[in-house]
Structure formats: C-alpha cells, structure tokens
Amino acid sequence: MVTWTVGTLTVHRIDEALAPPETGPWLLPEATPELVHRHPWLKPDFAADDGTLRLATHSFVVVGNGLRIVVDTGIGNGKTRANAAWHDLRTGYHDRLVDAGIGPDTVDLVLLTHLHTDHVGWNTHVVDGQWVPLFTNARYVTSKLEREFWADQTMEEPRLQMFRDSVHPVEDAGLLDLVEVGRNGVEVAEGVRLVPTPGHTPGHVAVELTSAGQTALITGDCLHHPVQIASPDVTSCADVDPGQARATRHALLESLANTETLLLGTHFPPPTAGRVVRDPDGARLVF
Secondary structure, eight states: EEEEEEETTTEEEEEEEETTTTHHHHTTOOOOOHHHHHHHGTTTBBBBBSSOOOOOOOOEEETTTTTEEOOOOOSSSSSSSSSSSTTTTTSHHHHHHTTTTTOGGGGEEEEOOOOOHHGGGGEEETTTTTTESSTTTTTEEEEHHHHHHHSSSOHHHHHHHIIIIIHHHHHTTTOOOEEETTTTTTEEEEEEEEEEESSTTTTEEEEEEEEEEEEEOOOSSOSSSHHHHHHHHHHTOOOHHHHHHHHHHHHHHHHTSSSSOOOOOOTTOOOOOEEEEEEEEEEEEEO
C-alpha cells in the first residue's frame, strides 16, 4: 500500500487494476507516440518505450480529523459492462481496502468526482443477488449539477445499467448527498473541499486537501494522464465539453505550477503523485 501525508492527513492509494495497453489510444487519441516521445520524463513510469500510455484505476482514502474518506470507487467486481476491460471483473480491491485497515463499514464519506462507470463501481456490491451500498455508514457525496446533468440525458443501455447497479441503490438507500459546488468550491469536511473542474462532465469536481499548511489535489478526470500536464490541450474521447476541459486544465495547471501542492492522479500509475513544475517545453511532474 502506498501512502502520502498532507499535514495531519494520510492519503492511501487502494489499487484496483492497471488498464490494458489499448486504453491510451482509445481514451486520449491525441496523445500519439510522437507526442509522448517529446517528453522523456513520461518514461518509463507513465509510458512504455514505444510511447504507449500507462493508466490505472484506484481509489484514494483520506484518513484524518476523525474521518475516513474514500475518493472515487473504481470499476467494481462482477458488473455487466460494454467495455470488455471493465466487464465482470474479479480484482482484489475489497481485500486491499480491508488490509489497509479501512473496513467498508468504517468509512464516513465517499466523494465521487463524477458519475462515470470507472468512478462509481464499488459504490455497491452484491448481497443475496441484489446490488446494495458497500459503504453502509457513509454519506456518498457528489455535485448536484453532476446528478442533474445525467438525469436530463437520454442514456444508452450500458450507462443505464451502470446507474441501475452503482448509483440507484445508493439513492434508494438515502445515502446520496448532492451538494452545490460554487465557483470557490465547497468544504465537505474539515480540510476537504470539492473544487469545480468542469469539462469532462459539467459537474466534475476535484478534491482539495488542506492540513497544517500543506495542500494536495486529487484530480478525478480533469487530468487522465501526466501527458496532459505536458500538453494540456490533449482531450479525452469521454469529455462532454472538450473546450471546457482544456480551459479547466490550463487554469488548474497554472495554479499548481511551481507550488508545493501535491497532485494525486486518479488514473496515474505508480508513482501516481508529484508536484507540477514549469520547464521550457511546458510543464512536468516531479516526484
């Protein structure tokens, strides 16, 4: 288990799965091998020698101030998914969570940066053939704008299935807490703030941690991969508003560059976290 400290807070990475090599070209088609080769610092951790992107799925668990907080819940086990890489998984995520001393019933908050399939999967698990909330004593928190956006969409069957097995059971149990996220964000616990980072989805948020003069930012999908630090104009095929996503990324990286804020990438493979520094070619992540 990998951990970081942010003041008095401890952040654990709970691994779910590494993405297959074909994920990069599908998710970030503009991040060609030629582009990756221009930024040698991406290798070998974030890209293979041939320029193939490395991506991962994990949760972050924040412990401190008497709370245990899970940020995003990955893909989940045993779920029917159109994406073959996500279909009917059997990973050790749950055991790794417990081995870290984080029993699901001890979690106080589950923060969802947005409502995409690979961020809500462990919201639920099967009990007696029914999908029910895994974190039974937690408030599940997401942006009100995010939930309202999806409620207004005509969704295809794969997304409907995801809502049926990973979102609706939480709502039906009365555990989903929708919060207004203003321009300056909203504090959901001491030292924990949801920050608006729209574009990937309209209600997408990042999670800012502040403690004892130190700060960290958990990205969600406003940054999928460190290549977007070097080239923030690279967009995802899953961005609802690519133009807004680019603008958000530029503003975010400008605010982080050459500061002491620790950036924790929700899909960044190990080493996962670092600080953003400017260089002649734009910016890079320093561990």
